[in-house]
Amino acid sequence: MERLKNLLPSLAVMALLIGAWWLIVVEARSVIFPTPWQVVTGASELVQNGVLWEHIGASLFRVGSGFLLAVAFAVPLGLWMGWVRGAFATFNPIFQMLRPISPIAWIPIAILWFGVGDASPIFLIFISSVFPMVVQTTSGVHTIERRYLRAAGNFGVSRATLFRRVVIPAALPQVIVGMRIGLGVAWLVVVAAEMVALRSGLGYLIIDSRNAGNRYDLVIAAMIIIGLIGLLLDGLMRLLEGLKAVQWRYAR
């Protein structure tokens, strides 16, 4: 009930926006720009002929593969860079230089290296989400409070135990923050990547809808769906923040 109350203002604004959109389109007698209702019917058309699920599945598959590859690469690397000074000194400058390059700028290279199949967008997603995760994981290790490392040292535990019981769990909250950022960027990039060459995915759906007869109702439907799925993915990552073993960092 309380949550519903908190949600009320934003729902009201949303309703207002949709109302204004509707009114303007009707008043302007636009033939191309759809009314909200046309978007709804367009979306249900996509649902009924099953095309929508294929596109969503294709996009999620690319994001999932690229993101998981990035996690598998970034987390161990970030831990290593955070723990070993030399590794940080060696690799950090390279990452700091690569990081500001927009993943979109990699598109030509992706096509050159991987062609126009699934590998290209997976590579782009990998590129886009790997850097924030490396950076967050590294800083997660760097910000471990000294008193914990000292206490662990006091008990004379082995290096492996120190890493497994102290370093990794201490950095975990930051790793999860990195994963949240990474997945968010990945979802942004997959749509852009799919606009270029592929024949499936939500990005392709948008471009294809426009090219095949100015179906702007489908363009907007796809945009809304992208937004909703993005929200869902972020919610999924936030579930990780609810884990008991990381709550100490977020609770206070």
Add this chain to the structure above:
Amino acid sequence: MPAKIVVQDIRKTFSSDKGPLPVLERVSFSVGDGELVAVVGPSGCGKSTLLNVIAGFERPDHGLVTIDGTEQVRPSAQGILISQHGSVFPWLTVQQNLMFGLNGHVYSDRETLAGHYAAMVGLKGFESSYPHELSGGMLKRAELARALVVKPEILYMDEPFSALDALLNLRMRNELLRILSEERHTVVLVTHDVEEAIHLADRILVLSPRPAILQAVFDVPLLHPRRLSSPAVQELKVAILRELGVSSDSA
């Protein structure tokens, strides 16, 4: 009483922006086996540094610390440091914290030991809680229990209870005395609280302002439990405060 810890002629200088900062100047003393020695001194005098050197976290520039005749060069589980801010791992449950230092035991033994010490410090029933779910006093108990589990010969305590309120501070002192009567440990306690020192210690070392030298030593020949309002305690307190440059009228 055989000497457990021997501190010989320790000197320590830190480098700062304004040049070298001498902190400890020729400090020597020894601590007997099973003795509880308190170190008091004005704040910033180098008490914590001294404790860190004794515990092996820092190397002295000059001099030597020996434990049972062996030079102390690095921290070990033989002596566990308990500090003011605490270092209970927030990502582990109380039980996992307690079992942290136990290597080379089978799991069921570690569980039994952890349970034993959780009960000893009054944390029975909180084994599966996370530290952020505990109060300040309970956190201290957890920290103490985690140290006791590994059966250290020495406890190094750096202002262990000073972050607690006065009532809790007093309660934890009594708990500590009870535990020490059950388990024999050598304790080096650093504190700025003279009353706490008198309450707990067998002997009190007074350090001078920085660079610290050993200024005075007081024996505390009082039996436990000690009544803090007793004349003997008050007399000792006045004498120690005088060493610290505080007249008893203003104390």
